[in-house]
Amino acid sequence: MNIKVRKLIDSFNYAIEGLLYAVRTQRNMRIHLILTLLVLTACFFYDISKIELLILFITITIVIVTELINTAIEFAIDTTTNYYHPLAKIAKNVAAGAVLVTALNAMVVGYIIFWNKLEYVNFIVINKIKNSNPYMIFIILFIVSIITLVIKAIYGEGTPLKGGMPSGHSTIAFAIATTIALLTEETIAIILSYLLALIVAQSRVDSKIHSILEVIAGALFGTLITILLFKFLGKI
Helix, strand or coil, X not given: CCHHHHXXXXXXXXXXXXXXXXXXXXXXXXXXXXXXXXXXXXXXXXXXXXXXXXHHHHHXXXXXXXXXXXXXXXXXXXXXXXXXXXXXXXXXXXXXXXXXXXXXXXXXXXXXXXXXXXXXXXXXXXXXXHHCCHHHHHHHHHHHHHHHHHHHHHHCCCECCECCCCCHHHHHHHHHHHHHHHHCCCHHHHHHHHHHHHHHHHHHHHCCCCCXXXXXXXXXXXXXXXXXXXXXXXXX
């Protein structure tokens, strides 16, 4: 493998490992991700415009990034200070204050976007998903990706992009195939979608990155969680 490509893959691995470590060890990060899933799920019940969805994504990203930076600052201070120091305390408090500001901002954004919509649940939007705007389908896949990352963080095996339970590639591949199967009545399209998902899963086993069990677990998880999301949203 080309050295530059190897370094690029390693950089992605290191970055996602940092994210998974934060999810595993930081309670606030887990809270942020749970709230993210709730907000994204709520988008299906309300008539959210593209601009509003963009604002939500930016807001969520800012909160998560700030929490990651706060965690990094805390660990950096702890590695250089093995005794109580007032400046270290101030640095940690300021970093925590930054998280608080972004969290309060997220609450304001959520209030502005959702408050007027809370008087009724617009289930018509759910019925539109099948003929829907592509970004709604993207939300489903994004939710599946977040849940997969959390599970890989819990198991703590392998690296984020290589190995571990379940196979992330298989999960996403079968989630996409299941989404296509639920949105189309074309048999050929469904067969081809699952065939491509199987090829992805097989490639993970052939390259000895995942065991057969990890690949099967990823395939089942991707399929079932996608079906449950569609079922929950009144699609099937």
